[in-house]
Every structure is written in structure tokens, then in C-alpha cells.
Amino acid sequence: MNIDIIKDECKRQGISRIIKYDEPLNNHTSLRIGGSADIFCSPNNIEDLKKVVFISKEHNMPFRVMGNGTNLLILDGGIRGLVINLNKDFKKIEFSDKIIKVGAGVSLALLSKMALDRELSGLEFACAIPGALGGAIINNASFKGECMADVVQNVTFLTRENRIEKISKSNLNFNYRECNLKSESVIILEATLMLKKGNKEEIESKIKQNIEIRKTSQPLDKFSAGSIFKNPPGYYAGELIEKVGAKGLTRGKAEVSTRHANFIVNNGGASARDILYLIEEIEKRVTKNFGIKLEREIEIWGEP
Ligand SMILES: Cc1cc2nc3c(=O)[nH]c(=O)nc-3n(C[C@H](O)[C@H](O)[C@H](O)COP(=O)(O)OP(=O)(O)OC[C@H]3O[C@@H](n4cnc5c(N)ncnc54)[C@H](O)[C@@H]3O)c2cc1C
Structure with missing residues (x-):
């Protein structure tokens, strides 16, 4: 992989502003550990992301997708190739009654708080999980018996061939810290979640309880x-x-x-x-x- 060629290609495609070279990854992980990524990019929208995936494919440059970096140990020698961290458009949340359309870069804590504000129940378990939605789906993040599989209705993702596809609940296979999308190495773009109408005090009390359990045990x-x-x-x-x-x-x-x-x-x-x-x-x-x-x-x- 020739970094200079990649730099030129990024300039040609007009995406230099979202690319960093030799980026230390310790600042991007909750362990605060890790060497540098050769290339670190934060696409703000699907067009930029598609360009990045195209370049990666054309130049045979492997890529990984990082969310909030809360389930990762990055080794001291860093990462050869590209790390993608979704930004801006991928951090949108749209509520429509009990249905929420959520970008893959939205943090679970924020999502849980916003659901509480709308008196929606189902994400209390996620209030203190420090990851973002994409990583939470890939890992079927859970706490005290409740998990992402309970709320996810469908997931939209980008394939390695740069095609946008959608998979519905019936074709998603969730297990303990697992989802079938993981082995397919796709980039999750957004998901639709279905919550239940709830009582604000009860939701808030469950959130406080979950935070308390964590504070005392972790x-x-x-x-x-x-x-x-x-x-x-x-x-x-x-x-x-x-x-x-x-x-x-x-x-x-x-x-x-x-x-x-x-x-x-x-x-x-x-x-x-x-x-x-x-x-x-x-x-x-x-x-x-x-x-x-x-x-x-x-x-x-x-x-x-
Ligand atoms: C203090 C602490 C407490 C925690 N408590 C819990 C807990 O109670 N329950 C729990 O389940 N986990 C817990 N975790 C682990 C972690 O927060 C979760 O696994 C979380 O879902 C990871 O999300 P992330 O955004 O940090 O993903 P990352 O760590 O960045 O990535 C994890 C995986 O997801 C993939 N990924 C990330 N985003 C995308 C995307 N958009 N498309 C495709 N793949 C993607 C990555 O490639 C990687 O394979 C905890 C972590 C910490 C530090």
C-alpha cells in the first residue's frame, strides 16, 4: 500500500478534509491505548463513505470500522490500512411515535436519554453502555438480560462492494455478543428501533438503578x-x-x-x-x- 498514491486519490475525490494520516488511536478508545492508524477517516455522509470504500477497494487497502472504541484493544504497533469512524449524518436520530431511525454513530447513552424524554421504554438497559449504535448491534450489546435484539427492527448497511442494503429483524440472527452482520464485514449505516410507550418515572427509575449497579460493581x-x-x-x-x-x-x-x-x-x-x-x-x-x-x-x- 502506497500512502502517497492514496493521498493523491483522496485529493482527486475531494475527501482530503475527512482524512488523517498516522492518527494515534489511543484517543479513540476507552482503554486509551493503541498505536496509530496509517489512515483514519471520518466520513460525514454516505457519498464520502462510498468514495472511501471505493478507494480502499481500488488500492487493495484493508479497512476496519470503529465506533466509540469501547470494546477494542488496539496493539502498540497500530493498524496498517484504514480505520473508518462515522460522523455527522451518521449521528442523526428521528423519532416517529414508537419508531426511531438512528444513525450508526449515535451513542447509546444519548439514545437512551432521548427515549426517556419521549417516555419511550426499551432502552433503559443501554443508558450506561459507552458504545455507539453500530458497535452495539454488531455485539448485540446487553445489560441485565435486555439487549439490542429486543429493539432492532431493521438495519441498513453498506456492503464491501459499496451497495446499500437493508436487512429486517427476521433475517437478523442475534446471540450473546454476536450478530450475523459481523461475519459479513459490512458497515452499518443506520437502524430502525421499536420501543414501547412507558411511564417517565418508571423509565427514569430503571435507568438510575442500572447506573447505580454499574457504579458499585464496575x-x-x-x-x-x-x-x-x-x-x-x-x-x-x-x-x-x-x-x-x-x-x-x-x-x-x-x-x-x-x-x-x-x-x-x-x-x-x-x-x-x-x-x-x-x-x-x-x-x-x-x-x-x-x-x-x-x-x-x-x-x-x-x-x-
Ligand atoms: C465501562 C464499560 C462498560 C461496558 N458495559 C457493557 C455492557 O454492559 N454490555 C455490553 O454489551 N457491552 C458493554 N461494554 C462494551 C462496549 O461498550 C459494547 O460492546 C459496545 O456495543 C461497543 O460499541 P462501540 O461503538 O464502542 O464499538 P467499537 O468498540 O468501536 O467496535 C466494536 C465492534 O463493532 C464494529 N463496529 C462498530 N461500528 C460499526 C459500524 N457502524 N458498522 C459495522 N461494524 C461496526 C467494530 O468493527 C468492532 O467489530 C462496556 C464497555 C465499557 C468500556
Whole structure:
């Protein structure tokens, strides 16, 4: 991949203003860790996004889509290729009674707050999940038994071939932290959600309760990427991690949280290598003690 050729092509297509080169990704992730992306682009509308995907295809340049970067560990060597982060037009919300059309870049916390203002119920669970809609659909984000699958009616996305397509609820396959769109590597543009008419006090009280549960059980005052591992069937990953004595384990400035053992926190200046060391140490210990292979919930991107 020749960056100079890509630069020229971006100029020719009139999209230079949305492109940054050698962009540090630590500022774009909740762990505040990560090397630089060769190219980082923030398309404001579908036309710009299509141009970016076209260039990427023409020049054989791989791309990844990043939402709020709250489920990612970006390695210290950064990312060769392109990272796309949807902006502006992708941050629109349109309410029509109980139906909401939401751009993929809208943060779940804002969405939950706006639903509350309109006395709509169904997104209380999302009030404190720090991701944006696209990532939340891809991961079927959930809290306390409620999840994105409960509210999503259809999803509009851009294929790698630059075609806009729409998929409806009946063809969406959601599971624990999974959605079939993930394996198809599409770019989610927007989704339609269906909520229920609710009572404002009840919605507000549920939101407050959810925030309270999080404050007491999660290290929200520290940089993290949420839960590192999925819960294996019949177990809580956090409990297994505690039982193998890994709670509080440190490596450099990275630490297995003393508040929630399934969180690894960056105490300031941790490297991806530190975090990865702790992840692998936990995996080894849990396999050795319980014969269970923990599955990673966070995604690891980039080069060491
Ligand atoms: C403190 C904390 C608490 C958390 N609590 C929860 C919780 O309770 N429940 C829960 O489920 N998660 C939780 N998470 C994890 C995380 O917030 C969710 O997984 C969230 O949905 C990720 O969204 P994001 O925008 O940050 O996605 P990113 O981390 O940026 O990306 C995640 C995945 O989504 C893909 N993606 C993002 N946007 C798009 C798009 N537009 N089109 C296609 N693919 C896309 C990325 O390519 C990547 O594969 C927590 C994280 C933190 C830091």
C-alpha cells in the first residue's frame, strides 16, 4: 500500500478534509491505548463513505470500522490500512411515535436519554453502555438480560462492494455478543428501533438503578474496555478470574480490576502489551484450574 498514491486519490475525490494520516488511536478508545492508524477517516455522509470504500477497494487497502472504541484493544504497533469512524449524518436520530431511525454513530447513552424524554421504554438497559449504535448491534450489546435484539427492527448497511442494503429483524440472527452482520464485514449505516410507550418515572427509575449497579460493581473511574471475556455457559468469567487469584494482578500500569475481575484497567500509561500479558495469564490460569477456555469479548486489532 502506497500512502502517497492514496493521498493523491483522496485529493482527486475531494475527501482530503475527512482524512488523517498516522492518527494515534489511543484517543479513540476507552482503554486509551493503541498505536496509530496509517489512515483514519471520518466520513460525514454516505457519498464520502462510498468514495472511501471505493478507494480502499481500488488500492487493495484493508479497512476496519470503529465506533466509540469501547470494546477494542488496539496493539502498540497500530493498524496498517484504514480505520473508518462515522460522523455527522451518521449521528442523526428521528423519532416517529414508537419508531426511531438512528444513525450508526449515535451513542447509546444519548439514545437512551432521548427515549426517556419521549417516555419511550426499551432502552433503559443501554443508558450506561459507552458504545455507539453500530458497535452495539454488531455485539448485540446487553445489560441485565435486555439487549439490542429486543429493539432492532431493521438495519441498513453498506456492503464491501459499496451497495446499500437493508436487512429486517427476521433475517437478523442475534446471540450473546454476536450478530450475523459481523461475519459479513459490512458497515452499518443506520437502524430502525421499536420501543414501547412507558411511564417517565418508571423509565427514569430503571435507568438510575442500572447506573447505580454499574457504579458499585464496575471500575467506571478508570480506563477500560468493559468485560474482557464472555461468560462461559454456566459460569461468570469474573468469578473464575477471582478463583484463580488473578484479581488485582498487575503488569506495568495495567491491572486486573479489584472491583470487577473481568475488567482490566489502564492506570495511566499502560501498553497494549501489558494488557495482553494479563489477558493471556488469566486464560492460562483458568484453563489450568478449570479446564475452561475463556472466549475473549474484546476485539484485538493491529500489530504488536
Ligand atoms: C465501562 C464499560 C462498560 C461496558 N458495559 C457493557 C455492557 O454492559 N454490555 C455490553 O454489551 N457491552 C458493554 N461494554 C462494551 C462496549 O461498550 C459494547 O460492546 C459496545 O456495543 C461497543 O460499541 P462501540 O461503538 O464502542 O464499538 P467499537 O468498540 O468501536 O467496535 C466494536 C465492534 O463493532 C464494529 N463496529 C462498530 N461500528 C460499526 C459500524 N457502524 N458498522 C459495522 N461494524 C461496526 C467494530 O468493527 C468492532 O467489530 C462496556 C464497555 C465499557 C468500556
